[in-house]
Amino acid sequence: MHMRARTWIIIGAVAVAAGMAYGLKEFNRGLAEVEAMDAVESVDASALLAAFVADDQAARAKYVGATEQAIRVLGVISTIEPGTDSAPTNVRLDAGDPMASVVCEFAADQLPAEWKVGDQVALKGICQGYTGEGMMPGDVILQRCVAAEQ
Amino acid sequence: MNLQKIVLVSLALVPLTLVAQERYMTRTGHIEFHSATPLENIHAENDKVTSVWDATTGAIEFAVLIKAFTFEKALMQEHFNENYMESNTFPKALFKGALKGVLGAQLATAGTYPVTVDGLLTIHGVEKPAKAEGTITVDGKGGIRAESKFQVKPADHDIKIPGAVRKNIAESIAVTVRMDYSKMP
Structure with a gap:
């Protein structure tokens, strides 16, 4: 009896420790690495912007998704803007509209050094939606971007 | 003057009104918020805020994609989007109002001007009156x-915090806004 109680105490202690370890790991979990994610859609920058302008809700369902997902976007770089203060670098892809583009946020260590304005590139990132509202022009926003295979 | 003439004169004045407008905008504005409690500090940032300010009339608007807020920890970001902000249903926060305290003509002179912004803030689909104080800083070089x-x-915006984590999230969240405007063509 004494032996059985001790066994249960040990099992209980191990279970509590495992639960705490899992909880701590989950609490401290960082954002998913986009590089390791499969792209659920592959789309041209112009088509991506056009989809959001035509039907924001339908485009969000397809490209943003209910939970975080990566998409692959192809386009020509129109500008590369280093972020002010602590903001990430913005790579703008030409989307055929002078007032709007597809803006891709890159961490400093993810932006390929050889990329320059005018390059045709492929990238992968988390699409967060279209910022335009009413009369305000907007952009399609991709975050945590990485270079993708052409 | 009959109605037809009034309409014609009004239409003739429209281009003058448009020329006189001084509109500024940004699509890379910064908003961050911070929730501080003894149990936990929660911080998130968004560098993709769109804002248009008409310095002639004072009209100002902001649009913020909720999912573009980034957190240090994935769990916080998931809870923020899925449980609290319901960002699939309410993807944007919006503000429409008026900025007072600086006129278009003053923007030619470098300086820091105290301003107030008064309008309607929509978060989580709930619109509420909002007022804030701030500054406009002109660097004299177009910035x-x-x-x-x-x-x-x-x-205030019907964002429900479950009882289990109520002590982890502040009743009042500190919001910091920083917009670097450029003149619209």
Whole structure:
């Protein structure tokens, strides 16, 4: 009896420790690495912007998704803007509209050094939606971007 | 003057009105918020805020994609989007109002001007009156920075915090706004 109680105490202690370890790991979990994610859609920058302008809700369902997902976007770089203060670098892809583009946020260590304005590139990132509202022009926003295979 | 003439004169004045407008915008504005409690500090940033400010009329608008807020920890970001802000249903926060305290003509002179912004803030699909104080800083080289700090209460926008984590999230969230405006063509 004494032996059985001790066994249960040990099992209980191990279970509590495992639960705490899992909880701590989950609490401290960082954002998913986009590089390791499969792209659920592959789309041209112009088509991506056009989809959001035509039907924001339908485009969000397809490209943003209910939970975080990566998409692959192809386009020509129109500008590369280093972020002010602590903001990430913005790579703008030409989307055929002078007032709007597809803006891709890159961490400093993810932006390929050889990329320059005018390059045709492929990238992968988390699409967060279209910022335009009413009369305000907007952009399609991709975050945590990485270079993708052409 | 008959109605036809009034309409013609009004139409003739429209281009003059448009020329006189001084509109500024940014699509890379910065908003961050901070919730501080003894149990936990929660911080998130968004560098993709769109804002248009008409310095002639004072009209100002902001649009913020909720999912573009980034957190240090994935769990916080998931809870923020899925449980509290319901960002699939309410993807944007919006503000429409008026900025007072600086006129278009003053923007030619470098300086920092105290301003107030008064309008309607929509978060989580709930529109509430909002007022904030801030500054407009003109560097004299075409750079215009607007800054403000204010508080937002989640309860005011029907954002429900479950009892289990109520002590982890502040009743009033500190919001910091920084917009670097460029003149619209």
